[in-house]
Amino acid sequence: MTTSCDVLIQGGGGAGCSAALHMAQRGLRVVLLERGLVGGQASGVNYGGVRQQGRHPAELPIARRSREIWGRLKELIGTDAEFEVTGHLKLARDEAEEAELIAYLDVAKAYDLPLRMIGRNAIHQEYAWLGPKVVAGSFAPEDGSANPRLLVPALARAARAAGADIREHAEVVEHAHDGTRFHLRTSGGDSFAAPVLLNMAGFWGGALAARFGEPVPVVPLSPNMAVTEPVRYFIEPNLGVVGGNVYLRQIRRGNVIIGGGHGESDPAVPWSRPLPEVTLQTLRRAVELVPALAGVNIIRSWSGIDGKMPDRIPVIGPSRTTPGLFHAFGFSGHGFQLGPGIGAIMAELVLDGRTDIPLDAFRIDRFLETAA
Amino acid sequence: MRVAVVGAGPAGVRAVEALVAAGLTPVWIDEAPDGGGRIYQRPPPGLLRDPGKLYGFEAGPATALHAALDALKPRTDWRPETLVWHLRPGAQRLSTLHRGRQAELAYDAAILCTGAMDRVIPIPGWTWPGVTTLGAAQIALKTQGCGIGRRVVFLGTGPLLWLVAYQYAKAGAQVAAVLDTTPFATKAMAAPGLLRGGTTFAKGLYYTAWLRARGVRIAEGITPLAIEGTAHGVTGVAWRDSAGRTHHVDCDATGMGWGLKPEAQLADLAAVPFRFDAQQHNWVPQRDAAGRTPVPGIYLAGDGAGIGGAEVAEIAGARAALALLEDSGHRVDAAQVTRLDARLARQARFRTALERAFPFPAALARAMADDTILCRCEGLRAGELRAAARAEAATGPAPEVNRAKAFTRVGMGRCQGRICGAAAAEILAAELGRDVAEVGRLRGQPPVKPIPIAPAAEAA
Ligand SMILES: Cc1cc2nc3c(=O)[nH]c(=O)nc-3n(C[C@H](O)[C@H](O)[C@H](O)COP(=O)(O)OP(=O)(O)OC[C@H]3O[C@@H](n4cnc5c(N)ncnc54)[C@H](O)[C@@H]3O)c2cc1C
Numbered sequence: 001m002t003t004s005c006d007v008l009i010q011g012g013g014g015a016g017c018s019a020a021l022h023m024a025q026r027g028l029r030v031v032l033l034e035r036g037l038v039g040g041q042a043s044g045v046n047y048g049g050v051r052q053q054g055r056h057p058a059e060l061p062i063a064r065r066s067r068e069i070w071g072r073l074k075e076l077i078g079t080d081a082e083f084e085v086t087g088h089l090k091l092a093r094d095e096a097e098e099a100e101l102i103a104y105l106d107v108a109k110a111y112d113l114p115l116r117m118i119g120r121n122a123i124h125q126e127y128a129w130l131g132p133k134v135v136a137g138s139f140a141p142e143d144g145s146a147n148p149r150l151l152v153p154a155l156a157r158a159a160r161a162a163g164a165d166i167r168e169h170a171e172v173v174e175h176a177h178d179g180t181r182f183h184l185r186t187s188g189g190d191s192f193a194a195p196v197l198l199n200m201a202g203f204w205g206g207a208l209a210a211r212f213g214e215p216v217p218v219v220p221l222s223p224n225m226a227v228t229e230p231v232r233y234f235i236e237p238n239l240g241v242v243g244g245n246v247y248l249r250q251i252r253r254g255n256v257i258i259g260g261g262h263g264e265s266d267p268a269v270p271w272s273r274p275l276p277e278v279t280l281q282t283l284r285r286a287v288e289l290v291p292a293l294a295g296v297n298i299i300r301s302w303s304g305i306d307g308k309m310p311d312r313i314p315v316i317g318p319s320r321t322t323p324g325l326f327h328a329f330g331f332s333g334h335g336f337q338l339g340p341g342i343g344a345i346m347a348e349l350v351l352d353g354r355t356d357i358p359l360d361a362f363r364i365d366r367f368l369e370t371a372a
Numbered sequence: 373m374r375v376a377v378v379g380a381g382p383a384g385v386r387a388v389e390a391l392v393a394a395g396l397t398p399v400w401i402d403e404a405p406d407g408g409g410r411i412y413q414r415p416p417p418g419l420l421r422d423p424g425k426l427y428g429f430e431a432g433p434a435t436a437l438h439a440a441l442d443a444l445k446p447r448t449d450w451r452p453e454t455l456v457w458h459l460r461p462g463a464q465r466l467s468t469l470h471r472g473r474q475a476e477l478a479y480d481a482a483i484l485c486t487g488a489m490d491r492v493i494p495i496p497g498w499t500w501p502g503v504t505t506l507g508a509a510q511i512a513l514k515t516q517g518c519g520i521g522r523r524v525v526f527l528g529t530g531p532l533l534w535l536v537a538y539q540y541a542k543a544g545a546q547v548a549a550v551l552d553t554t555p556f557a558t559k560a561m562a563a564p565g566l567l568r569g570g571t572t573f574a575k576g577l578y579y580t581a582w583l584r585a586r587g588v589r590i591a592e593g594i595t596p597l598a599i600e601g602t603a604h605g606v607t608g609v610a611w612r613d614s615a616g617r618t619h620h621v622d623c624d625a626t627g628m629g630w631g632l633k634p635e636a637q638l639a640d641l642a643a644v645p646f647r648f649d650a651q652q653h654n655w656v657p658q659r660d661a662a663g664r665t666p667v668p669g670i671y672l673a674g675d676g677a678g679i680g681g682a683e684v685a686e687i688a689g690a691r692a693a694l695a696l697l698e699d700s701g702h703r704v705d706a707a708q709v710t711r712l713d714a715r716l717a718r719q720a721r722f723r724t725a726l727e728r729a730f731p732f733p734a735a736l737a738r739a740m741a742d743d744t745i746l747c748r749c750e751g752l753r754a755g756e757l758r759a760a761a762r763a764e765a766a767t768g769p770a771p772e773v774n775r776a777k778a779f780t781r782v783g784m785g786r787c788q789g790r791i792c793g794a795a796a797a798e799i800l801a802a803e804l805g806r807d808v809a810e811v812g813r814l815r816g817q818p819p820v821k822p823i824p825i826a827p828a829a830e831a832a
């Protein structure tokens with residue numbers, strides 16, 4: 001028997017579950033198919049940075065839209081997913097890095113992103129625990145962080161409450177399009193049909209796009225993560241650096257979450273693991289930023305799998321080959337913050353045929369053009 | 373061929389012995405300052421004591437194992453005080469930490485002899501200062517010559533309960549009570565099978581009789597109610613007997629434990645699959661009778677591969693080494709293999725009876741009061757885990773333990789669920805109305821034990 005609906009979503013990460021919620025809220029019959037558990041991949045294991053500062057200019061309108069939703073998560077999904085507006089402090093460790101911070105101020109201004117530059121003297125006064133290598137910083141007061149383990153399951157639960165049909169352990173293994181409707185089959189043998197299909201399958205979105213004749217050069221990206229035991233709370237802002245080779249944040253419980261470099265993964269299984277030498281290298285960088293971390297114990301490390309595009313921005317928008325197919329995947333290591341907004345934008349794209357957010361930079365066929 | 377042996381307890385010593393006999397020079401690693409493992413852990417140098425006093429009935433095997441250990445050290449690349457905190461099966465590398473120094477070690481084959489730890493069921497008051505596991509109480513006595521208190525209650529079940537109580541009493545501590553959650557009748561019913569264990573069973577009977585004869589208060593088939601105390605320490609223990617009457621005894625320390633569970637994190641990182649062993653009521657890494665795992669080059673022996681005790685660990689260590697030698701094209705003595713296999717089979721039958729005699733009281737964990745601290749690292753109470761299993765939770769229900777960990781932080785702290793994991797799985801299973809095997813086990817993640825961040829100066 002085939003289940004018919006208005007919209008089929010493949011992939012239950014932050015993007016897919018937010019889309020399910022927003023579309024169900026507008027009355028569409030939505031079925032979301034997730035291979036494992038919702039939020040079991042990148043969206044559930046990431047660093048938890050809810051950051052706008054430093055993003056590619058094309059992403060800033062989505063990030064702004066998403067940030068507005070982050071601010072009202074509790075009403076929307078019943079939990080704030082531990083979202084805290086701690087600010088994001090991006091640090092420079094030499095003059096070249098400082099120049100980059102200064103250059104970004106203009107980008108921020110153009111997109112109404114509040115940003116405050118902190119110079120050489122002030123930075124060590126304001127943040128006495130920073131190491132001597134730090135020469136400057138730029139502070140984004142609206143940014144912060146959240147608990148990735150909570151966001152997606154809560155989005156999914158809210159989507160279900162709004163009427164969406166969210167199926168877990170339902171890997172889509174067959175896709176067809178008969179000219180008007182998509183026909184999907186899961187590994188469990190269930191069939192689904194709908195005129196609209198959203199490709200929100202993270203790294204694996206590339207395979208789905210290829211299935212409909214639009215392959216893209218997406219590769220797996222596995223950021224390397226570690227977390228310390230809880231220690232006295234003293235690092236309030238979410239910390240990053242120019243170049244991004246280390247980032248860290250402390251939660252109120254006291255644990256410090258530290259990211260940097262890349263682990264290893266096999267998306268075919270899928271599995272991902274941190275690499276010990278990368279963890280140790282990242283810790284060396286972290287202790288340079290915050291010397292007081294010396295002696296604190298690492299209790300766990302991990303990684304995950306996101307899809308990385310060559311230009312490090314996602315694919316978002318309608319398919320060029322198949323009417324009714326829409327893509328939103330390949331968030332290139334920074335789609336956690338974007339997830340809630342992406343769902344809202346995709347709902348507009350499908351229901352209204354348009355959105356105020358400029359999406360041209362994210363066209364799926366942009367790689368064809370550069371290749372040609 | 374580069375062979376690494378992790379662990380220098382009974383299993384590790386006999387594994388290394390067989391490898392050295394075959395002409396190999398393995399790298400031999402233990403995080404402890406010296407070998408001996410848990411049962412034959414040695415006091416630090418300068419605190420030498422008479423083996424008879426230290427190990428009692430086990431003085432003979434202890435002395436023999438220590439002699440083998442000391443003879444083997446110079447014939448191997450012996451690395452004490454070295455923690456293996458990660459193992460990458462694909463790259464065949466171990467990540468080690470020795471006195472703050474990190475090192476990577478390549479191996480072609482590894483025998484993991486990582487031993488066991490106490491299995492704990494949190495009960496009200498278990499976080500007061502002065503409460504330890506049974507094993508920790510014993511280690512304090514064995515290696516430091518000191519007790520966990522002057523007037524001690526031992527609580528839980530299993531052979532270690534009676535052994536530790538005996539050892540404390542013998543050392544001159546006042547044993548205020550031995551409280552066994554297993555009813556006498558359960559143990560009596562398993563007695564015929566236990567007799568096959570011969571001396572081991574006799575020892576157990578002896579300890580119990582010895583304690584009784586000295587008027588130590590003994591209660592079996594009890595339900596612990598609380599360990600009473602203040603921020604300054606334990607003051608007493610309250611329990612209910614099988615007839616429903618409540619009792620109390622004053623004490624200043626409590627040792628508790630309900631059998632053992634394998635320390636199998638390295639096997640987990642090595643990607644060895646696990647199965648739930650209903651008899652042991654533990655998740656155990658998969659291996660054949662000789663210790664081969666489905667992961668090429670990874671062998672397991674001793675309590676880390678499933679609880680069997682020290683005698684089994686010694687046989688299994690030797691057997692796993694022979695399997696490794698056989699698999700890598702060395703000639704092994706077929707008669708020796710047959711002998712070891714026969715001894716392992718005999719021990720397995722005894723083990724079945726032992727598990728029947730001291731079953732894990734899953735019901736005790738399942739009935740844990742909502743306000744009892746379940747995960748002490750994260751300060752999480754049993755009720756908070758139950759709430760996460762319910763459909764009304766903002767995240768929806770957690771269908772298995774890793775999801776419950778993600779939602780509640782149970783098992784996310786310093787111990788990575790080594791202490792609360794078993795009880796957490798029972799509570800979740802009860803709340804979901806499932807069998808405990810169905811809610812899974814907490815997946816291991818590196819490091820297997822905490823590793824410190826090095827200071828910036830040293831880091832360069
Ligand atoms: C370790 C790490 C740290 C990160 N840190 C940050 C950060 O701090 N801030 C930030 O903004 N971003 C961060 N990111 C990036 C961010 O997590 C991702 O960009 C984002 O979560 C992607 O969301 P998604 O919904 O596209 O993908 P996913 O969360 O991967 O969801 C896609 C889903 O599709 C499912 N799927 C795939 N194929 C099929 C199929 N055939 N049938 C059914 N289902 C299928 C998958 O199982 C998966 O659940 C990080 C990523 C990682 C891995």
Ligand SMILES: Cc1cc2nc3c(=O)[nH]c(=O)nc-3n(C[C@H](O)[C@H](O)[C@H](O)COP(=O)(O)OP(=O)(O)OC[C@H]3O[C@@H](n4cnc5c(N)ncnc54)[C@H](O)[C@@H]3O)c2cc1C
Pocket residue numbers: 378379380381382383384401402403404407408409410411412454455456457485486487488489490506507508510511532535632635638673674675676681682683685820
């Ligand atoms: C605290 C305690 C006390 C016990 N006391 C008794 C007793 O008195 N009598 C009895 O019959 N049984 C006792 N047991 C049961 C015990 O498990 C077995 O008797 C026996 O010691 C098992 O031998 P093994 O070689 O398998 O493991 P163990 O003797 O436990 O040896 C394992 C060794 O591996 C090392 N190791 C583990 N992980 C790592 C790592 N990641 N990196 C480096 N080194 C590592 C440990 O330091 C240890 O030395 C006790 C168990 C515990 C936990």
